[in-house]
Amino acid sequence: MDFSSVQGKVAIVTGASRGIGKAIAEVFAENGMKVVCAARSLDQGQSVVNNIVSKGADAIFVQTDCSNAQQIKALVDAAIAHYGRLDGFVSNAGMGMGGTPLHEYEMADYNRIFSLNSEGVFAGMKYGAEAIFKSKSDGGFLINVASVAGLMPQSGQALYTATKFGVIGMTRVAAMDYAKYGITVNAICPGYTRTSIFGDAADAAMSFFEKDCPSGRMGDPRECAYLALFLASDMARYISGAAIPVDGALSAGHKSVTTWKHPELITGEALSSRSTIAAIMEDSKGAAIVNRYLPGFADNEQVKQAYGMTFQALAPMLGLPENVMNAMLEELDQL
Numbered sequence: 001m002d003f004s005s006v007q008g009k010v011a012i013v014t015g016a017s018r019g020i021g022k023a024i025a026e027v028f029a030e031n032g033m034k035v036v037c038a039a040r041s042l043d044q045g046q047s048v049v050n051n052i053v054s055k056g057a058d059a060i061f062v063q064t065d066c067s068n069a070q071q072i073k074a075l076v077d078a079a080i081a082h083y084g085r086l087d088g089f090v091s092n093a094g095m096g097m098g099g100t101p102l103h104e105y106e107m108a109d110y111n112r113i114f115s116l117n118s119e120g121v122f123a124g125m126k127y128g129a130e131a132i133f134k135s136k137s138d139g140g141f142l143i144n145v146a147s148v149a150g151l152m153p154q155s156g157q158a159l160y161t162a163t164k165f166g167v168i169g170m171t172r173v174a175a176m177d178y179a180k181y182g183i184t185v186n187a188i189c190p191g192y193t194r195t196s197i198f199g200d201a202a203d204a205a206m207s208f209f210e211k212d213c214p215s216g217r218m219g220d221p222r223e224c225a226y227l228a229l230f231l232a233s234d235m236a237r238y239i240s241g242a243a244i245p246v247d248g249a250l251s252a253g254h255k256s257v258t259t260w261k262h263p264e265l266i267t268g269e270a271l272s273s274r275s276t277i278a279a280i281m282e283d284s285k286g287a288a289i290v291n292r293y294l295p296g297f298a299d300n301e302q303v304k305q306a307y308g309m310t311f312q313a314l315a316p317m318l319g320l321p322e323n324v325m326n327a328m329l330e331e332l333d334q335l
């Protein structure tokens, strides 16, 4: 992997004062990009920039309310005024809103969330693209931070989901519009990522998010930032119009109960038919032996739940005397 192609590129990152936007700004700067950080909070945004500059990288802060299209235009103008060009625009600033059925949202909620998550993103793409064209960038890119909610509707999040579906729609259309002109347009779709979007959520709520995710953990903002860096680089010039999840398989599909036939693969033990019930039950002779010692076991639905457990572990649960268990295992070993 060679990220040298991003060196010297100028990129705007909105919502760069914390969370995913901050991580993207830092990772861009660490790799030699010049970063224009935008957010509403002067203190927080300037401190992110100060930290980047203190490490010898190049960044400026432009205070911007991204729900205001005119301020986004002014942000692009400020980037051109300072660096003389623009190569990329990352529309990351966004707000979450959820937890209620559709009818309980107010019309004011619609305006609030659409002005930032949708209109703000449109303005970033519009003014960003114009500036990238004028800069004659030969590696121009637009990156929108959408969400898994833009791929898979989330109950209780009618407005948020609508904005994120819209962002992915605009991403795909713009990708086609600019494909011939060398500007790539992609969306990053974070899953549960540890940022302030979760506010002061209780530990119990956080552990729900961890359990809900197939990977069993929440994401780190830098895991989204690494994808942004790749999309900004010349290695990703042929990737455009994509909405890429960074979500530990959260949006891959509906989660259902799965148990392993060979958990030894994880523990590093040698694979053995004796070590798992599933492997034994798949062998007709093995199934016959087990059925002799444990009548009805092969037809028991719970056997499926027991996949991955060894007979030794199951013996006490099944109430099987140790000598009977050993006799069965010995017979199975002869297979």
Ligand SMILES: NC(=O)c1ccc[n+]([C@@H]2O[C@H](COP(=O)([O-])OP(=O)(O)OC[C@H]3O[C@@H](n4cnc5c(N)ncnc54)[C@H](O)[C@@H]3O)[C@@H](O)[C@H]2O)c1
Binding pocket: 014, 015, 016, 017, 018, 019, 020, 021, 038, 039, 040, 041, 064, 065, 066, 067, 092, 093, 094, 095, 096, 116, 145, 146, 147, 148, 189, 190, 191, 192, 193, 194, 195, 196, 197, 198
């Ligand atoms: N954290 C997650 O689990 C998650 C999941 C899916 C999608 N996302 C998306 O990722 C993006 C970043 O979210 P985050 O989790 O880092 O949130 P965050 O709240 O930690 O950061 C949001 C950033 O946006 C800025 N911002 C908010 N309103 C703004 C405005 N009007 N003008 C300018 N800046 C503004 C904030 O100052 C902050 O820098 C959002 O678009 C969000 O929808 C996050």
